Amino acid sequence: MKQPGSMKALEELGRKRLSENFYMRDFLYSEISNFFGIPNLPHYPDVAVEAGTQLCDKLLEPLRSAFGHIAIRSAYRSPEVNAFGNENGHNCASNEANYADHIWDYRDAERRLGATACVVVPWFWDRHQDEGDWQRLAWWIHDHLPYNSLWFFPRLWAVNINWRESPERRIVSYAVPKGVLTKPGMANHSGNHGEWLDGLPSFPADDAGDIR
Helix, strand or coil, X not given: CCCCCCHHHHHHHHCCECCCCCEHHHHCCCHHHHHHCCCCCCCCHHHHHHHHHHHHHHHHXXXXXXXXXXXXXXXXXXXXXXXXXHHCCCCCCCHHHHECCCECCCCCCCCCCEEEEEEECHHHHHXXXXXXXXXXXXXXXXXXXXXXXXXXXXHHXXXXXXXXXXXXXXXXXXXXXXXXXXXXXXXXXXXXXHHHCCCCCCCCCCCCCCCC
């Protein structure tokens, strides 16, 4: 599939169903794209669809099954949109850093396929707004889903959730407490984190995304 060169081609890309509840269109919205008039179109749609399908099947669908509606705040960025954001102070990392991250249709330096969506979990935010509560959601995802990285933000406990081949499983936060929550080699990385999970939904028993 080529980069969309017509409205019809873009409509067809948007209608690509990535999983039971998500379509490619859900991930193409961008404030930078809309405000500055930069098309947010993948160079390699087939690669973007493949990566996005894994993100949805492995991470977003089980998260939605457990917590209900998932709000997508930011997801796919074309190299042009991301480069503009990086160069103009709009909180975008470099294109190279965002390959297999927000730029779904380019593999990372290790040739891994990957995709990121920044999401908000309304059910969780409505019930857990005390300082540090984001860690409860972080440990729930860590104990149940095959994520590569999680980056948490203070507003609404939004999280950049990344699927990638050969996942590293690293959690970092800009919310208090800031910094690395866990990564391979840290004492808290393995085991059960049940003390953080009290009152949270149980994991959907029939979902193949369970890593344990």
